[in-house]
Amino acid sequence: MQFTVTDQGDGIAVVHIMGRLNMVTAPRLREVVAASVAAGQNRVAVDLSDVDFIDSSGLGALIGGLKVTRQAGGDLRIAAPNEQVRLVLQLTNMERVLTAYPAASSAFHG
């Protein structure tokens, strides 16, 4: 499990997650997003392309991040989910709240 944060300029940060986004790693994602907003990057794109498993706690962390960024006037977007992640988004109806963008780098330039 690994988080990489890339500053894209213009207040945009890309958070790349590797591995499982579950109840164990979800708190870490919340911290990363909060830190990014604190550093002035309130538009956060979460790159899910290398996430091979997500559970409801992982989704919870995404919603938590959405709240933090929105309150700072920004936004949180997700990109490139694999099949399992897409399925979970569907099952929980989360796809009605978050659009999955094709790539993190272009999530805020669509």
Add this chain to the structure above:
Amino acid sequence: MGKPVRPARSAAHLLLVRVAVLVTVALGANYILWRWFFSLNWDAWWIAVALVLAETYSLIDVALFGLTMWRARERELPTAPAADLTVDVFITTYNEPVEMVRRTALAARGIRYPHSTFILDDGNRPEMREAADQLGVGYITRGADWQNRPLHAKAGNLNNALMSTAGEFLLILDADQVPLPQILDHTLGYFADPKIALVQTPQVFENVGAADPLGSQAPLFYGPIQQGKDGWNAAFFCGSNALLRREALMQLGITRYVLEMERAVTRALTGAARVLARAGRADDAQDPFVQAALHEVGAAISDTRAAIAAGETIGPATYTLQNRITAVSRDLVAVDLHLLTLDLAVIAELQLETDAASAIPAHSLELLAARDLSPLGALESVQVLLRSIDVDRADEAQPLMPLATISVTEDMATSMRLHGLGFSTVYHHETLAIGLAPEDLGTMLTQRLRWAQGTMQVMMRENPLVQRGLTLPQRLMYFSTMWSYLSGYAALVYFAAPAVFLCFGILPVNTTALEFFLRFLPFMIANQLLFILSSHGISTWRGQQYSLALFPVWIKATTTAVANVVFHRPLGFAVTPKTRQEGAAPWHLIRPQIIVAIVLVVATIIGVTRLALGVGEPIGTFVNLAWVVFDLVILSVLVPAARYQGFTPKETSR
């Protein structure tokens, strides 16, 4: 209780119970149809109809009880759990003595299966933190996010802790519930089935003698009734001594979040369009800048509604909307500071009101629409409105509320929603934690009132009969518990009817004694037989007494819950004190029951006098006198309850 899971009851016993159910319901239907269609005394319709309604209520209650017993199941001990599960033990506390919580935490720390223990202190007490540190257990309190937002009592306390812990399974314990070391070993095994979301174990109390004057032990509920519900996959969460699967709770939190966001956004957009339409008609709306701005916001709102209707996700849709409205207000502010200052007072006031009422957005919409705002004020207030119900759920401390917050008893509502999502639950009939019951009448009454109010809130906010995702038996099992809390009104009729006859000679039933007993007695006997068979040797008399004797509590619960749900009045919610409230016997708490008892005694005297004078009808008088005696025996449970001085353990019984 206190024994391990008992050997399964015989199939023959279950068959016997089912026969008793069928016979009871058939005889009950025979009786009640005759009562409705052939024996109503229309001359005294006011008491006749009241009585037959009460009797119908009771028959439905019995039928639901029969359905509960139909598949009562005794589970065997589950297989031993895998060794690598992660478990968090949560001890919830608000104002209980530190010593009590320390005792529970110590026992929780000693649970055999590997786990982490946390004290969830809603009282935020330094001495509690110190105790937790000394014991080496975790300590969790509400963070800054909860300031000035709804706290949601125990549900909020648990939801807060869920966000800062990571165990796959959660054991929930009230501050007084001391767990046994094997509690996890005996229950985690059920979760091998990924559909299982909850394992509930009984709540029993050590500070209660055999007489149990306050009716604290609930052996019928934590026994045949929960086992019966379990048979229909409807065993429900009772707030403590239960294990929950985190993934199920979180999934519940997510789906509820999505549902509530969709509703809130739709409602906000409708409301905003309404406020805007009003503003457009105001005098100073003729200013060209204002006109342009109103037009732009109107367009933004209708674009958003169209986009959402066309299937756009609400995240991006609201984001775009926010940005457009922010841009408009910025331009306007720059252009016309004059208008803004005029409106500042109104806006500030409005903001206050929307914040305070944001838990009920429909209500705040009314407020907004009723306001006379100038156009700029309207823009600002539209923005306030949209902000307050954006996807960030700014009105709540955290966007996810896995434990239901619609009721003061979060437990039942939560398990009903879990069932609605397709999860299963288990009732494990083995005492694995031992708690402390209230030791005085006042505390006991507060506790019962809270349970009843909570149940009524759920019934009105999310009536199980119409919840999607539940099977029909599941709906009926939840409904059954709610139905039983309506007994206060029936009890009132059962007290009034004999008094009315004895005093005035008015019979609500128009028949001969023979005809009445021919229909009534078989039903009554079958009913009692069903009760004896189902309870399987457990004493249920205390429970029967209290279900009638506490009628003022049940009535108060329904009226306050209606006032709360429909008219948004506070419930006057109180946390149940776990320590005894000192003082003289609190007779004032049971004044309605004392009045009823006096009325019944006076009615007896009048009835006997009427009989002696030859005015009263003999058979009717004897039947009603017997009825009065039954009522008085029921009410008599309150005498030792009011005089109860608390529990003193006997040396010999220890």
